[in-house]
Amino acid sequence: MIEIRNLYKRYHNHHGSPWVLKDINLSFPPGVSVGLVGRNGAGKSTLLRLIAGMDHPEKGSIERGCRVSWPIGLAGGFQGSMTGRQNVKFVARVHGGRNKEQEIIDRVQSFAEIGDAFDEPINTYSSGMRARLNFGLSLAFDFDVYLSDEATSVGDRSFKAKATKAFKDKVGQASLIMVSHGESILKDLCQAGVYLHDGQATWYDDVEGAIEAYHADTDGNVEDHPLGAPVRPQRLVEPGSLAQAREQLRQRRTELDNAKAMFADAKEQALKPNQRKHYEDALREAKQNAQDAKARFEAFKKDSNEGAL
């Protein structure tokens, strides 16, 4: 259980010090994984740092009634001039695992799978290797809440799959508070969501609600989406009958066609990669959805065929 009450945070810089977070009130129930969404600079990482206890709020309080990890992510956590092994030892000692160093090292090594690089200085690591090590390190300890700040964004496919699986295995024992721009991984791992906007945080019991609110606010702004908002899939309930499944399949196909057309358009107009990415993501999601809808439809068809026989 993490309780945030009337939390205010700002950073002092050369051009004034506006509030990054204003009057945040949240309570994270135990066992519920939460995704934080919002634009760049909305304060997602700041909130995560505050929850981790790395930073202190100007006003308000955070109560951590449980064991919370450090923010697992790209920045920080490792001393560049020391080897991976030495860094792991350091963290183990800080957490009081003086007699269990070897056990922790073995666990990290087997998860990170970075081979001989484990005994090389961190400076020589690629960002993917750092992420692997950082991830493996945090999983070597039993935290109640893991904080992840884009921890999986740089990993390759196998690492992402492994990380996702590791978290799914922990369901019931531990939960996750994660910042990510990868919406599929948020939907995969999180149940609830928090949308940060203008220093305010809004809680959604369903992570898709948070993502939708985020889209509703950002869609159509010229900077991100010069061709208009990408195709967003409609939320559909689980179909109850063959007719409903057919209807949904048709709907998903229309969405897929629209997404395809938009992506083709984006390619034609040679948009910047970061702008094109939005349409590409939308297309990928539409494809996945159409496939799922088709599978459901087929299942119903099979059922009804069997019934007819």
Next chain:
Amino acid sequence: MFQIFSRGPHGTERSPWQVTRSVWYAMFMREAISRTMTDRMGWFWMIAEPMIFTLIMVGIRGFIRGDRLIVGAEFIPWMIVGLMGFFVVREGMTRGLGAIEANQALFAYRQVQPVDSVLVRNFLEVMLRTLIFLLFIVGAMMLGMDLTPDKALYAMWDWFALWCLGLGLGLVVSVAGSLVPEVGKIVRMINMPLLILSGVIFPLNNLPHWLLEYVMYNPILHGLELLRASFFEGYKVVHGTSALYYWWWALGTMALGLLMHMRFRDRLKAK
């Protein structure tokens, strides 16, 4: 699995003191390894460098001659004691400067505080300097030179006092130097003049009184004179040497340094 957290169910929490102790242990091992592993033959240079420096200084001063009359003490032991004491203070101060920056990445773990890095570094430094001093004393004994302290307990206390001043200055300078980078430059700049102003190389007994009045504001001088008085029976300290004045400085800088660390903790972490 591992019940090793500061916060856990069923009263398994570690106390703040336990957390701090494990942080100190972890940082001490880290510092010690990085001191010995980063350079080639790090172990050797860690001890050889200050020794060679001291020997060179003694050599130069022995060559120049003049001003060599020191009441109640032989010249070379007098100077070695001064140099050793001075280094404890100076290294405490300069090592504190880089301590926070060097450990920035580790503040990701909330157990680690900026002040820990300064304390641990300082401790490691003093332990090294103590070892070197002991080596010098043993070496001098074998050469038949009189470097054994006449009042050993007092000498240990004075050594501890110099450590306290070094720690206090290190604490203050580590915060000030991280917030205002120019402080670091100034500290490095005054290193050399301090060597002379603290009466390490030249005895200050012969200074005119009006000048001595100002020089005596420097607390390092007081500390060194007290250390020498414990080492050499019958040594005549510079007029005006006061243990009370010295301890005002040592305790004052320590208190100020700790206060600054508390006040600017977040700024130091966020840098």
